[in-house]
Amino acid sequence: MRARRLLPALVVLGASAPAAADLEATAPCAEHIDDPVTLPWRDSGIDGGRGGCLHADVAVRLGARALVDTPDFYGTLGGDATVQIRLLEEWGLEWGFSLRAVDAVFVQNAVLAVDELGYGPLGAHVAWGGDGVLAGRPFVRALHARVEVPFTRSRLDSSSGGLLVGAGVTWLLAPRVRLHGHAGALGWYASSTSGRTGRAAAQASVDLTARPVRWLALFAGADVQAGWYGWGLDHLALRGGGHWRVKGLWRVELAAGLPVAGAERMDVAGVLSVRRDLD
Amino acid sequence: MVTALGLASAQLACQRSSCLGGDCEATRPCPQLDLECAAPRLHIGAHATLPAELRLELAEGSARAIALSNGVVTAVINELDAPIDLAPTGGTLIDLGPAGGRDDLTLSYQLAGILPADAFAYTELEVIDRSPEFVAVVVRGHLDGRRDVKVATRYELHACDPGLRVHSELWNASPYAQAFVIADAVHLGKRRGVPFTPVAGQGYQQPELALLELTALWSPYRYVAAATPDALAPSYAVIACSQPQVHGVADLELTALGTDLKLVRPGDAVVFERFLVAAGPGTGGAGPAPAITAALAARAQVHGDRGAIVVNGRLTAGGLGWGGDVRRASLMVVAGPERVPVAAVVPAADGTFRAAVPVGTSLAYELWSFGRQVAEGPVAADGAVGELAIDLPATLQLAVTLDDGGGTPAPVHAVVVVEPADDATRAAVRGSLHGRLTPCAPWLGPPDGASPACNRVLVDPAGTEVEAPPGRYWLYASAGPDATLARVEVTLVGGEIASHELALTALPVRPAGWLGADLHVHGRRSFDSGLPDLDRVRSFVAAGIDVIAATDHDAIGEYDDALAALGVADRLLVMGGLETTQLIPWLELPGEDLPRVIGHFNFWPLPAVPGEPRGGAPWDERLEPGQLFDRLGPMMGPDGVIMINHPWDETQFGRDLGYLRAIGFDPRQGLPAAPAAGGNGALLRRPGGGRQNLDWDVMEVQNGAGADEWAKTRPLWFALISAGHPVPGVAASDSHGLRDNQLGWGRTWVETGGTVGEATAASFNAALRAGRAVAGTGVFIEVAIGPSGAPRRGLGLEPVVPVAGDVVAITVRAAPWIPVDEVRVVTSAGERVLVRDLPAPADPFGAAGVVRWQGEVALADLVPAGGGDDWIVIEAGLAPPPYADLDGDGVLDTGDNDGDGDVDRADVEDAEDDDDVGPILNPPDPIAPTDRRYHMTRVVPESWPIGFTSPLLVDLGGDGWTPPRGRR
Numbered sequence A: 001m002r003a004r005r006l007l008p009a010l011v012v013l014g015a016s017a018p019a020a021a022d023l024e025a026t027a028p029c030a031e032h033i034d035d036p037v038t039l040p041w042r043d044s045g046i047d048g049g050r051g052g053c054l055h056a057d058v059a060v061r062l063g064a065r066a067l068v069d070t071p072d073f074y075g076t077l078g079g080d081a082t083v084q085i086r087l088l089e090e091w092g093l094e095w096g097f098s099l100r101a102v103d104a105v106f107v108q109n110a111v112l113a114v115d116e117l118g119y120g121p122l123g124a125h126v127a128w129g130g131d132g133v134l135a136g137r138p139f140v141r142a143l144h145a146r147v148e149v150p151f152t153r154s155r156l157d158s159s160s161g162g163l164l165v166g167a168g169v170t171w172l173l174a175p176r177v178r179l180h181g182h183a184g185a186l187g188w189y190a191s192s193t194s195g196r197t198g199r200a201a202a203q204a205s206v207d208l209t210a211r212p213v214r215w216l217a218l219f220a221g222a223d224v225q226a227g228w229y230g231w232g233l234d235h236l237a238l239r240g241g242g243h244w245r246v247k248g249l250w251r252v253e254l255a256a257g258l259p260v261a262g263a264e265r266m267d268v269a270g271v272l273s274v275r276r277d278l279d
Numbered sequence B: 001m002v003t004a005l006g007l008a009s010a011q012l013a014c015q016r017s018s019c020l021g022g023d024c025e026a027t028r029p030c031p032q033l034d035l036e037c038a039a040p041r042l043h044i045g046a047h048a049t050l051p052a053e054l055r056l057e058l059a060e061g062s063a064r065a066i067a068l069s070n071g072v073v074t075a076v077i078n079e080l081d082a083p084i085d086l087a088p089t090g091g092t093l094i095d096l097g098p099a100g101g102r103d104d105l106t107l108s109y110q111l112a113g114i115l116p117a118d119a120f121a122y123t124e125l126e127v128i129d130r131s132p133e134f135v136a137v138v139v140r141g142h143l144d145g146r147r148d149v150k151v152a153t154r155y156e157l158h159a160c161d162p163g164l165r166v167h168s169e170l171w172n173a174s175p176y177a178q179a180f181v182i183a184d185a186v187h188l189g190k191r192r193g194v195p196f197t198p199v200a201g202q203g204y205q206q207p208e209l210a211l212l213e214l215t216a217l218w219s220p221y222r223y224v225a226a227a228t229p230d231a232l233a234p235s236y237a238v239i240a241c242s243q244p245q246v247h248g249v250a251d252l253e254l255t256a257l258g259t260d261l262k263l264v265r266p267g268d269a270v271v272f273e274r275f276l277v278a279a280g281p282g283t284g285g286a287g288p289a290p291a292i293t294a295a296l297a298a299r300a301q302v303h304g305d306r307g308a309i310v311v312n313g314r315l316t317a318g319g320l321g322w323g324g325d326v327r328r329a330s331l332m333v334v335a336g337p338e339r340v341p342v343a344a345v346v347p348a349a350d351g352t353f354r355a356a357v358p359v360g361t362s363l364a365y366e367l368w369s370f371g372r373q374v375a376e377g378p379v380a381a382d383g384a385v386g387e388l389a390i391d392l393p394a395t396l397q398l399a400v401t402l403d404d405g406g407g408t409p410a411p412v413h414a415v416v417v418v419e420p421a422d423d424a425t426r427a428a429v430r431g432s433l434h435g436r437l438t439p440c441a442p443w444l445g446p447p448d449g450a451s452p453a454c455n456r457v458l459v460d461p462a463g464t465e466v467e468a469p470p471g472r473y474w475l476y477a478s479a480g481p482d483a484t485l486a487r488v489e490v491t492l493v494g495g496e497i498a499s500h501e502l503a504l505t506a507l508p509v510r511p512a513g514w515l516g517a518d519l520h521v522h523g524r525r526s527f528d529s530g531l532p533d534l535d536r537v538r539s540f541v542a543a544g545i546d547v548i549a550a551t552d553h554d555a556i557g558e559y560d561d562a563l564a565a566l567g568v569a570d571r572l573l574v575m576g577g578l579e580t581t582q583l584i585p586w587l588e589l590p591g592e593d594l595p596r597v598i599g600h601f602n603f604w605p606l607p608a609v610p611g612e613p614r615g616g617a618p619w620d621e622r623l624e625p626g627q628l629f630d631r632l633g634p635m636m637g638p639d640g641v642i643m644i645n646h647p648w649d650e651t652q653f654g655r656d657l658g659y660l661r662a663i664g665f666d667p668r669q670g671l672p673a674a675p676a677a678g679g680n681g682a683l684l685r686r687p688g689g690g691r692q693n694l695d696w697d698v699m700e701v702q703n704g705a706g707a708d709e710w711a712k713t714r715p716l717w718f719a720l721i722s723a724g725h726p727v728p729g730v731a732a733s734d735s736h737g738l739r740d741n742q743l744g745w746g747r748t749w750v751e752t753g754g755t756v757g758e759a760t761a762a763s764f765n766a767a768l769r770a771g772r773a774v775a776g777t778g779v780f781i782e783v784a785i786g787p788s789g790a791p792r793r794g795l796g797l798e799p800v801v802p803v804a805g806d807v808v809a810i811t812v813r814a815a816p817w818i819p820v821d822e823v824r825v826v827t828s829a830g831e832r833v834l835v836r837d838l839p840a841p842a843d844p845f846g847a848a849g850v851v852r853w854q855g856e857v858a859l860a861d862l863v864p865a866g867g868g869d870d871w872i873v874i875e876a877g878l879a880p881p882p883y884a885d886l887d888g889d890g891v892l893d894t895g896d897n898d899g900d901g902d903v904d905r906a907d908v909e910d911a912e913d914d915d916d917v918g919p920i921l922n923p924p925d926p927i928a929p930t931d932r933r934y935h936m937t938r939v940v941p942e943s944w945p946i947g948f949t950s951p952l953l954v955d956l957g958g959d960g961w962t963p964p965r966g967r968r
Helices: A002-015 B002-015 B211-217 B291-304 B425-430 B533-542 B560-566 B625-636 B659-663 B681-685 B710-722 B760-771 B934-939
Strands: A057-069 A074-089 A093-109 A111-116 A121-132 A137-150 A159-176 A177-192 A194-211 A216-226 A233-247 A250-261 A268-277 B041-047 B064-070 B075-076 B093-098 B110-111 B118-129 B134-143 B145-158 B163-174 B178-180 B183-186 B194-196 B219-221 B224-227 B236-238 B248-249 B257-259 B262-263 B269-278 B308-317 B329-333 B342-347 B350-356 B362-370 B372-381 B383-391 B395-404 B413-419 B431-433 B434-438 B457-461 B464-468 B471-478 B484-491 B499-506 B514-521 B547-550 B575-576 B578-581 B600-604 B641-644 B697-703 B729-732 B749-752 B771-777 B780-787 B807-815 B824-826 B830-835 B851-858 B870-877 B946-948 B952-954
Touching: A002 B134, A093 B178, A111 B211, A111 B262, A111 B780, A159 B248, A159 B257, A177 A216, A194 A233, A216 B547, A216 B749, B041 B134, B041 B269, B041 B641, B064 B134, B064 B145, B075 B145, B093 B110, B093 B163, B093 B851, B110 B118, B110 B257, B110 B342, B118 B145, B134 B499, B183 B269, B224 B291, B236 B248, B236 B851, B257 B269, B269 B291, B291 B308, B291 B342, B291 B350, B308 B362, B329 B350, B342 B350, B395 B413, B395 B457, B395 B484, B413 B425, B413 B499, B413 B533, B413 B934, B425 B471, B457 B464, B457 B533, B471 B499, B514 B533, B514 B600, B514 B697, B514 B729, B514 B760, B533 B560, B560 B946, B575 B760, B600 B625, B625 B641, B625 B824, B641 B760, B659 B681, B697 B710, B697 B771, B710 B870, B729 B946, B749 B760, B771 B780, B780 B870, B780 B946, B807 B824, B807 B870, B824 B851, B830 B851, B830 B934
Parallel strands: B093 B269, B308 B383, B395 B499, B514 B547, B547 B575, B641 B697, B697 B729, B729 B771
Antiparallel strands: A057 A074, A057 A268, A074 A093, A093 A111, A093 A121, A121 A137, A137 A159, A159 A177, A177 A194, A194 A216, A216 A233, A233 A250, A250 A268, B041 B064, B064 B075, B075 B093, B110 B183, B118 B134, B134 B145, B145 B163, B163 B269, B178 B262, B183 B257, B194 B224, B219 B248, B224 B236, B236 B269, B248 B257, B308 B350, B329 B342, B329 B362, B362 B372, B395 B464, B413 B457, B413 B471, B431 B434, B471 B484, B514 B749, B578 B600, B600 B641, B729 B749, B749 B771, B771 B946, B780 B807, B807 B851, B824 B830, B824 B870, B870 B946, B870 B952
């Protein structure tokens, strides 16, 4: 119910903001802070979607997630610091890497608790963009693939890898309002001495960003995923946050989300990033 | 990228040696072990086909279980459909011992965590015979509550190994990261094997297991050993092969040893390989040392340890070799300035001892005798200790006679308690097993083992000889509450023999036609008892008991062999039975965060079925009481009795021991009109469609000899009688050994009308169910109802229809050494003291004064004619200790723990939480010889004199008895 009220409010807020010339943006990707903030649910971070804009930047991204399942005597807390770089080729290709430099996990099964401080995985991505016009308004799109490179994670005699392929789109609804959509297919694979296993899911998301002031964009959205935990809805999750142009090329992202339906046991996830534009 | 994934997969597939997803033959546990022997001999097959010379004495595996033996050790893996204890399936190690020797392992099963969901549950079993190299059993399955976490275990026995190589693996195919271990959980039994850990400050003394602190307690050990302190018991040890050390906790209740705690992400696998050693006592002595010796040899091969040196020497006393019994001597070898215990050995009968210990820092020995350290000294660099000499103890020759009125005292079975007669002796002889287990003064033997145990001796009619440290003692002799108590003061001198015969006299405490019964008794078939069958049966007759219900935890057992061996089969009626002991929490109750179990119930008679798992007992987990009753009813037949045990006992490790406490029964309320999931309504449920959850035949109102369980249970019993569920009340010992709860205290006298020789299980149980029973701790209450001078009826659940002039005639009898202070009558209207401050017999050791009170009360005074139907229970004994119900739930919960004469919040331990109450304990045993409980508590520690009758139902109108709370 709250989400239904929030989205129109953001649209109205953005559309009715002062029409100062420096706030005008006629291109969907003119300002980086109009991008939605990626918010993954899997602890490897591979499942985060994206918008249609291609950018070049470097970032340090702090992620956190929590699952507290009291009836099942289970809980897990995760935190990570990931270094990311995205580079943009002149001919419309974005590519980059990410390295989880700090990976902290705490898991508790009843009274057995274990924490681990490590690193990994190493990720790589590539995205190819394009643009168009819909209903008289411009949009941009990106086909992308992201891979979690095997042999970079577990301390045990195991390896895992993941792959996300999808498409993102960013549509300019109003000078300071953008609608972002994403659809993708997620795959994950793990192998150990005892066996191999894999999981796959289909995911889609939609986010609306609005910039009430020149240096701050707020966003709200929802994402849905199915198939990861079996035949059925994994989650319908709501998320929201802000994207702040701090100074010059520097910006800060903050977002949080929580599942509201489905099999997902994670209670909440959040992210805080510091980015510097390179393009 | 895809290529990378493919390469990764291919690489792992080529390397995979796994019993889950790869080549199980390639998973040879502990491959570095390479032992040779002269005549390799391997056997694998059904347990029933195991050659006799390879079998294990006291083995529990069924006929269909899989036995592996190499002539050195024998192991038994139980069949998949034979779950035991917390193991939800078979495929677990149920027996292990030196081939042809004794099994002292209750069960070893694998787990990944403490939740029931984390127990390994096996669904496939494969037998592999690769003789003459090895034989193996492979079991595969999943975690019991997580089907997407796959598990497998391979038990492999090589031709010359002194133990079993075990490979377990776990594969997390779930989408969640988990905190897991792979560990073998072993109930060494808190009264059986004693763990030994080579850690500073430990040895026999590990930190107490607290589940909430498990992560902090999970510790690494180079090896862990265990042995029951018994000269004939095998010893066990474990080393890790796939990691430098074995991790876990070692506790008397539960030992769990395996990997360290691991973060197991989705797709991860964990492997744990270990070597489980079993060794019999040998020429170098007993105790943990034989297994430690083998474990250190294995570590040298597996981990390249520098090997071991053998600490050796000879112990003498009086110039002769001295040993063969942990009572006489036990050596602990300690290493380095921290005095890390590294081995313990009980010298052999000729005094020689050998104990391998790791090569390392300087060594020293500590020599213990009769539970006290008597010497210490250095060990030479080559391990030699030389000859050690200690003083001889005194030898005590004991005999007890009983004059049963026939004119000639006859030797009998009896219990003799050796009690220090002065403080100096008490201080000088107080001992323990290297600081472990209950301390005793004097420590004549391990308190949970065979006689002599603690300071107690079972004396046979032919006489019994025991050794004891010098000192001045009182010897108390008892043959139960139907006889006098004898006492003699002795001064024991080391090296000298003292012979004493103590004379008892039979007392007319119970009338003819009444049999004394202990209906809750454990022996070595229970995971938490290590008492040999012979001593268990000796304790039956020594307590003057006529009828026994053998009610081991989750196993049906009988004592036919021991009864025959002792020649007492005609003196006892022993009924096979069972105490169902749920361990897997599962019962969801409204308002409760944690699942519960249903507590304990006794069932008898049940015949043991040789060759079947658990002696033929059904697996009792995840069943409500009514389902259990439905399942066991047909097995018992029409003569069967179901007893609810210690209904309000505290939980232990999160497991409910009492059903009424588990469901939150409220004695202030009646039974509702309709069943409910929890509370009083749960009693009305018929979970299996047959019997209700309250369809037990008798209630254990007194568990043990103390007042605490009785005081808690009494209002529950009364409430259910008032609610229309009148059943006889029982007192039983719940004895697991010779020192914990005394056999026969409490006991239930049942009026069968004949002698024990004339009684059958059917006649006894019929009389019990009919309510012709008096129970307690030695206080007998005879009741007769009717008009004065006319024939009267006695106890029984058949309602009394009073006529004018009816009286309740009461006679209270007790041996003079059992104090009786008052007589009470209880009805639904409350409790009334008929008489108090009764005089004590002049001589507590004499035979006079058995009748403590005799009187009549008009029945109309107890149940007024104008009122409704009611019930009557007569009680006698000492006034109940000061207990209070601080949380107001209708059940007493707290005693006078600070000894200030009242019970209030100051008596509550850990009173930070307003909801906290308790504990409620039996008052401590008096230390002043003038105290009226002094003599009784020498013989029956922690006892309180109590007697209570079964309820009498009074039907005023003769129209059928209506419970005070109305008909349901």
